[in-house]
Amino acid sequence: MVVRRVEALGEFLGTDDGRNLLAGYKRAANILRIEEKKDGRAYDEAPDAALAASGQPEERALAEALAAAREEASAAVAAEDFSGAMRALSRLRAPVDAFFEKVTVNADDPTLRRNRLLLLNALRAATREVADFSRIEG
Numbered sequence: 001m002v003v004r005r006v007e008a009l010g011e012f013l014g015t016d017d018g019r020n021l022l023a024g025y026k027r028a029a030n031i032l033r034i035e036e037k038k039d040g041r042a043y044d045e046a047p048d049a050a051l052a053a054s055g056q057p058e059e060r061a062l063a064e065a066l067a068a069a070r071e072e073a074s075a076a077v078a079a080e081d082f083s084g085a086m087r088a089l090s091r092l093r094a095p096v097d098a099f100f101e102k103v104t105v106n107a108d109d110p111t112l113r114r115n116r117l118l119l120l121n122a123l124r125a126a127t128r129e130v131a132d133f134s135r136i137e138g
Helices: 002-013 016-039 049-053 057-078 082-090 093-102 110-128
Strands: none
Touching: 002 016, 002 082, 016 082, 016 093, 016 110, 049 057, 049 110, 057 082, 057 093, 057 110
16 A cells, blocks of 8 residues: 555656645644744634635635535545545645745735645645645655
8 A cells, every 4th residue: 555655646746736736735844834933823623714705716716616625535545546645735836836836825914824825734734635745845
């Protein structure tokens, strides 16, 4: 099972979607690490879906994509369909890219800032269910 998971991850990271999602994951993890250290707290709760839904379109799209991808990836992992789990994560590429391109995570409004950091944590959590992206070099 571990070999199949590693093979599926390797194939996924060999694609543009995989490489770009890894870059987006690393960007999210770096932002979270810095902000958690600065704030002296972890952003490990679930984001406020209603707040994300009322935010910028890219914020709303990321929240929706994360919910769908996490559900699909979890089901695939439970069925030991690791390629399917990677496919589910690959659907996050465009919403993650758009979020980082259009949304200011460290907004002046503390409620928005907190929820955006929670969205980044949701990305970190979604990928963690499939593989520990923090251990991937590159």
